[in-house]
Amino acid sequence: MMAATARDTAPGARPHIPVLLRPLLAAVAPVEGLWVDGTFGAGGYARGLLEAGAAQVIGIDRDPMALDMASSWADAYGDRLRLVEGTFSDLDDIAGAPVDGVVLDLGVSSMQLDRPERGFSFLRDGPLDMRMSQSGPSAADLVNTASEEALADILYHYGEERQARRIARAILRRRAEAPFETTGQLVEVIERQLPRPKPGQSHPATRSFQAIRIAVNDEFGQLAAGLEAAERALKPGGRLAVVTFHSLEDRVVKRYLQLAASSGGGGSRHAPALEAEVPRFTLTPKKAIGPDAAELDENPRARSARLRVATRTEAPFAPVDRMKLGLPAPVFGGAAR
Numbered sequence: 001m002m003a004a005t006a007r008d009t010a011p012g013a014r015p016h017i018p019v020l021l022r023p024l025l026a027a028v029a030p031v032e033g034l035w036v037d038g039t040f041g042a043g044g045y046a047r048g049l050l051e052a053g054a055a056q057v058i059g060i061d062r063d064p065m066a067l068d069m070a071s072s073w074a075d076a077y078g079d080r081l082r083l084v085e086g087t088f089s090d091l092d093d094i095a096g097a098p099v100d101g102v103v104l105d106l107g108v109s110s111m112q113l114d115r116p117e118r119g120f121s122f123l124r125d126g127p128l129d130m131r132m133s134q135s136g137p138s139a140a141d142l143v144n145t146a147s148e149e150a151l152a153d154i155l156y157h158y159g160e161e162r163q164a165r166r167i168a169r170a171i172l173r174r175r176a177e178a179p180f181e182t183t184g185q186l187v188e189v190i191e192r193q194l195p196r197p198k199p200g201q202s203h204p205a206t207r208s209f210q211a212i213r214i215a216v217n218d219e220f221g222q223l224a225a226g227l228e229a230a231e232r233a234l235k236p237g238g239r240l241a242v243v244t245f246h247s248l249e250d251r252v253v254k255r256y257l258q259l260a261a262s263s264g265g266g267g268s269r270h271a272p273a274l275e276a277e278v279p280r281f282t283l284t285p286k287k288a289i290g291p292d293a294a295e296l297d298e299n300p301r302a303r304s305a306r307l308r309v310a311t312r313t314e315a316p317f318a319p320v321d322r323m324k325l326g327l328p329a330p331v332f333g334g335a336a337r
C-alpha cells in the first residue's frame with residue numbers, strides 16, 4: 001500500500017492514509033487496462049492501481065488543490081497517469097472510451113480537512129467555506145441565506161441531527177446580528193444548542209458540519225450521477241469499487257448496486273422496466289467490506305469506511321429510479337461543481 005508522504009500535507013497535519021486500499025486491490029485483482037480514479041485526492045488509490053498493474057489511470061478530482069499537489073510525483077508515471085479537474089458524475093465523458101475499472105473514495109480528504117482555510121473542520125477556525133471545487137456558493141452563503149426550514153431539513157436529512165430545528169432557529173437568530181464568516185462562529189452556535197458530549201461521544205458539531213458540507217457540494221446528486229456514469233463507462237467484466245464514510249452514503253451505493261444486480265432493477269416511474277431485464281452488475285463480493293484490526297490501529301479515521309465492489313455485465317446501461325435509492329431529500333439545489 002502506498003501511504004501519502006509528508007509532502008502531501010499541510011505543515012503539522014497528519015499524512016493522508018488511503019483507506020481500505022489493500023482490500024480494494026485484492027477484491028478487484030487482477031488490475032489491468034484503463035482505470036478511472038474518480039476521487040483522486042492525495043493520489044493513494046491511483047498510485048496503488050498503477051503499482052498493481054493498471055496500464056493507465058485517469059485521476060479526476062473537483063479540487064484543483066488535489067491535482068496541484070500531485071505535480072511533484074505524477075510526472076514519474078508519464079502517460080500512465082492523466083489528471084483531470086472535474087466531477088466523477090462526468091467520468092464516462094472524461095474517459096471517452098470504455099474502461100476496465102472505476103474507483104470512488106467518497107467524501108473529503110485529510111488534506112482538505114486539515115487545512116483551516118478550506119473551512120471543512122469544526123476543530124480548526126477558518127473561513128466558512130467547505131467547497132471542494134473552490135467555486136460556487138460556500139457554506140457561509142448557505143447558512144447566511146437559506147430559510148430556517150431549508151437549514152433544518154439539511155441538518156436533519158444530511159446529518160441525521162435530531163436537534164435540527166433548534167440549531168436552525170439559533171443560526172437565524174445569530175445571523176440577524178451579523179452574518180457568519182468563520183467555522184468557529186458556527187461551532188459556537190451549535191455547541192450552545194446541544195448538551196456537552198460525554199467522553200467517547202463525537203463533537204457536537206460533527207453532524208451539522210457533515211450536513212452542510214454535503215449540501216454545499218451536492219454530494220448525493222454527485223453520487224447518484226457518478227454511479228450511473230460508472231455503469232455507462234465500464235466494459236463488460238469491468239470492476240466498480242466504491243468506498244463510503246457514513247451510512248447515508250453506503251445505503252445509496254448498496255441500493256444502486258442491488259437494483260442494478262437484480263432482474264427488473266431498471267426503469268423508472270415514468271418508464272417502467274421491461275420484464276425479464278438482465279442484471280447490469282453482479283455483486284463481487286455480495287457484502288460490504290470494512291477495515292480489519294490492523295488498518296483500524298494504523299488509521300482510526302477508517303472506522304466507518306465501507307467498500308462495495310461489483311462487476312459489470314454485458315447488459316446495456318439502464319437508469320435506475322432515483323426514488324428507490326434512498327437519497328435524502330434534495331434541499332439546497334447542489335450548487336458547487
Ligand SMILES: C[S@@+](CC[C@H](N)C(=O)[O-])C[C@H]1O[C@@H](n2cnc3c(N)ncnc32)[C@H](O)[C@@H]1O
Nearest residue numbers: 018039041042043044045061062063087088105
Ligand atoms: C477521500 S478523498 C480521496 C482520497 C484518495 N482515494 C487517496 O487515496 O488519496 C476524496 C476526494 O474526492 C474529491 N471529490 C469528492 N467528490 C467529488 C466529485 N463528485 N467529483 C470529483 N472529485 C470529488 C475530493 O475533492 C477529495 O479530494
